[in-house]
Amino acid sequence: MNNTPLIQLRNVHRTYKIGPDEIHVLKGVNIAVREGEFVAIMGASGSGKSTLLHVAGALEDPDYPPAGTARPDDGVFFRDQALHRMSLFARHDLRNRHFGFVFQFYHLLPELNVLENVILPAMVAAPFFMAFLRARPRKKEALELLEAFGLSHRLTHRPNQLSGGERQRVAIARALINSPDLLLADEPTGNLDAKTGQSILDVLINLHKTRGQSILLVTHDPHVAALADRIVHLEDGRIKTP
Amino acid sequence: MYQIFLTLRYLTRKKIVIFPILVVWLCLMMMIIVTSIMGGFVDRVRQTNRELLGDIVISNPTAAGWPYYEELQDYLKKNVPEIEASTPVVHAYGLMNLPNRGANAPVQIVGIDPVGRSKVSKFRENLFQQYKSPMNAVDDFVSFGLPKTSEELQKAATDAFEHANQAIDAAEEPYLKARMGLVESPPLNAKSLFAIVPVVLFTGLLLLGAQKKRSFKLLVSAIVILVVGGTTITLIYFWPRIRPHDFRFTEDAYQQAKVNVDRANRTYRFSIDLAPHQKWNSRQELVDALVPRQPTFTVPPEAAARYDTPAAVPKNGCIVGVQVGLFPRDRRGNFDRTHRFDFEKAIITVVPVTSKGGLNLGSAQSEVFALVDDSYTGVYDVDSTYVYAPLEVVQSMAFMRPDPSISPDDKQNWFPPRCNEVLIKLKNSNDPAGLEALSNRIQNTVDEFFEKRTLERFAPLQVETWNQRQAKYLNAVENEKVMQIFILSLMSLVVLVVIYLIFHMIVRDKTRDIGIIKAIGGSELGICTIFLFYGLVIGAVGGALGVISGVAFVTHTNQIHEAIFQLTGITIWDRSVYLFDRIPDTYNAFEVARYYAVSMLAGVLGALIPAMFAARLDAAKAVRYE
Incomplete structure (x- = not known):
């Protein structure tokens, strides 16, 4: 395991405004995930786990501290690069090439079949005029991934024709198609029965062990968290120190 | 690239x-049909007016006319080199009596020189016996087949000419109406329908299949079939019209044709010289060979022989407007020519107008004419009241020319002949601004000419372009077209609203997908592009369907009308009431292309706000829940 932090959250706050009320979800979170590390974030519902994952994955911006109160080393850092200093394009590129998301509810595009869902991030990554040239090798990679996940017989099926476990495996394949540095998994087994959930966890552990895949996993299930290299507890928007 | 991919999948x-496509389709179809038919009307009105009057008209506002027109014509020819031809016209009022039919009608007697009139207007082309009837034969001939080998060519030439001659023969038979009525509606073109129906059906089936099976390949196949089928149909339709025709007569075909042509020459005063193995490269060459170049008022010898005695043959012929009352016309616009056109007698009485403009009722002049032809301009006012007769005869009857026995030296009784109008044709009359400038120049030249002559008894002459002459009417028709387009454009805003609403629904429905696309790296611009491209494709597909169906409808309006009449007996377009006998069936390709571009723009504009809304959606919120 490499000691360089792949992603680092330093004193991250996140507040939501709902009507006149302000809900302070993340209250100065500090966390780092090193290259090749499997970190599980545990916490009860509403503790801010998903928000933390979205902030870490550049899907959501943390609060910008009031002028004059910000410290230069606060914020989210990817390989020591501050996300808030990156251009919009660089952040899209980060989500596309360096991060891979796996959601609790799979979130596959219902109009696309299995192969198309998996290949979509590769299409997003390809510049417009290169898309045709790059289509064939990316399709080959997608087929290999789907075969590895035991889905080669489901290539042309649409998401609504798949079981929950199959959908989640497709979602993982989609997250891996651009060989991301960090896999961000939000309750990946939360919507599955125990057996299917275990098979998904097996896939993740296998990825971590064989490919050295860095994973940041959010769960409220201690059995799932126990499989990680390190567990971080989140309670009421703060990291709970043991 | 993924934007196009996702758009196609969503499509x-x-x-x-289907709904926005349907709305764009129907709206564009409606726009094309309405503007083409209205535009067709305006164009026909303009064209017909121009064909009637030539480019420039010199006239004065009194019925008494004005003198020295021949000298004026010569003077203008010398001083305005842009003038190609000019011809005088006399208008008189009177009554036409057809003793053989027991009919009479008030008419306007128009004195013209038929050759001169044909040089400045389409007078010759409007004549049935002398032009249209043989032209139908030419059309039958030219439109016949697409021969390729020399044998086919020979056969086609023989058959086609036989066909043409059958048509000419038919002109003498009572069943003329059925065979070649002047404005007989063309039958429903089965070939065109059969060509279009399978392509549309097959494309529709494939599209349905693509929808049901979620197959991209089927969608591509449908598009390919639509494109290939459309191109093939276009070629089938247009190739015969654009390819050069080349008919050569073999010796046998020539002999056969010669017999028929000789007969045609006798009957219709053709003067065709058919050389053996003659080759006609174009329709015009054939027209030039078949159709007499100069119209005439004279009675042909064959027709004169039908009168009881040579003395009974009228000295002069006249040409009547087709709607004066010779032929009844049915609601479909066909003229019933079953009553044979037999160069019969017509007694015309003219009520002269004095030089001061009053009616000289006591000196009404009657003259016997032979009906030698009928003229059909398509303008009801003209066709229902005009009777053309030789200029000098009408002048004499209207007291606008002194008796030939009076010498010009007899200052007491002689007066210079008068006319009401001089019509002018210019060498190049396509530039409206130039036309107006030239009209002013001619006005100056006319004023200059009359400065040397005393004109105190005549109202001053006005020089007007054909456009100015009809300005009041043409502008009204033009304004009506603009108004209609404006109202239609307002109605078309509905398209924008429908596209907006449907896209709004789609974006709301696709909130989670938008979040997912953002999560895998899709940018705001990328998301926006998906929906804009989606709108563009809807505009393009709906627009293409609108263009195809609109143009097909417009170009087949008369056939569709005919089919409705055949099936239901209902006449929507009552030709006995309208100015023109055919519903305009041409479209302006540039205008259609512009509407198509606007339909695509409407697709993009309708999708713009929902697309921007989609781009700004909060991705994290979108993916948080199921």
Whole structure:
């Protein structure tokens, strides 16, 4: 395991405004995930786990501290690069090439079949005029991934024709198609029965062990968290120190 | 690239997309049909007016006319080199009596020189016996087949000419109406329908299949079939019209044709010289060979022989407007020519107008004419009241020319002949601004000419372009077209609203997908592009369908009308009431292309706000829940 932090959250706050009320979800979170590390974030519902994952994955911006109160080393850092200093394009590129998301509810595009869902991030990554040239090798990679996940017989099926476990495996394949540095998994087994959930966890552990895949996993299930290299507890928007 | 991919997937797998396509389709079809038919009317009105009057008209506002027109014509020819031809016209009022039919009608007697009139207007082309009847034969001939080998060519030439001659023969038979009525509606073109129907059906089936099976390949196949089928149909339709025709007569075909042509020459005063193995490269060459170049008022010898005695043959012929009352016309616009056109007698009485403009009722002049032809301009006012007769005869009857026995030296009784109008044709009359400038120049030249002559008894002459002459009427028709387009454009805003609403629904429905696309790296611009491209494709597909169906409808309006009449007996377009006998069936390709571009723009504009809304959606919120 490499000691360089792949992603680092330093004193991250996140507040939501709902009507006149302000809900302070993340209250100065500090966390780092090193290259090749499997970190599980545990916490009860509403503790801010998903928000933390979205902030870490550049899907959501943390609060910008009031002028004059910000410290230069606060914020989210990817390989020591501050996300808030990156251009919009660089952040899209980060989500596309360096991060891979796996959601609790799979979130596959219902109009696309299995192969198309998996290949979509590769299409997003390809510049417009290169898309045709790059289509064939990316399709080959997608087929290999789907075969590895035991889905080669489901290539042309649409998401609504798949079981929950199959959908989640497709979602993982989609997250891996651009060989991301960090896999961000939000309750990946939360919507599955125990057996299917275990098979998904097996896939993740296998990825971590064989490919050295860095994973940041959010769960409220201690059995799932126990499989990680390190567990971080989140309670009421703060990291709970043991 | 992924934007196009996702757009195509949404197009094939979202049924709701059918509605905006349908709306764009119907709206564009409506625009094309209405503007083409209205535009067709305006163009026909303009064209017909121009064909009637030539480019420039010199006239004065009194019925008494004005003198020295021949000298004026010569003076203008010398001083305005842009003038190609000019011809005088006399208008008189009177009554036409047809003793053989027991009919009479008030008419306007128009004195013209038929050759001169044909040089400045389409007078010759409007004549049935002397031009249209043989032209139908030419059309039958030219439109016949597409021969390729020399044998086919020979056969086609023989058959076609035989066909043409059958048509000429038919002109003498009572069943003329059925065979070649002047404005007989063309039958429903089965070939065109059979060509279009399978392509549309097959494309529709494939599109349905693509929708049901979620198959991209089927969608591509449907598009390919639509494109290939459309191109093939276009070629089938247009190739015969654009390819050069080349008919050569073999010796046998020539002999056969010669017999028929000789007969045609006798009957219709053709003067065709058919050389053996003659080759006609174009329709015009054939027209030039078949159709007499100069119209005439004279009675042909064959027709004169039908009168009881040579003395009974009228000295002069006249040409009547087709709607004066010779032929009844049915609601479909066909003229019933079953009553044979037999160069019969017509007694015309003219009520002269004095030089001061009053009616000289006591000196009404009657003259016997032979009906030698009928003229059909398509303008009801003209066709229902005009009777053309030789200029000098009408002048004499209207007291606008002194008796030939009076010498010009007899200052007491002689007066210079008068006319009401001089019509002018210019060498190049396509530039409206130039036309107006030239009209002013001619006005100056006319004023200059009359400065040397005393004109105190005549109202001053006005020089007007054909456009100015009819300005009041043409502008009214033009304004009506503009108004209609404006109202239609307002109605078309509905398209924008429908596209906006449907896209709004789609974006709301696709909130989670938008979040997912953002999560895998899709940018705001990328998301926006998906929906804009989606709108563009809806505009393009709906627009293409609108263009195809609109143009097909417009170009087949008369056939569709005919089919409705055949099936239901209902006449929507009552030709006995309208100015023109055919519903305008041409379209302006540039205008259609502009509407198509606007339909695509409407697709993009309708989708713009929902697309911007989609781009700004909060991705994290969108993916948080199921």
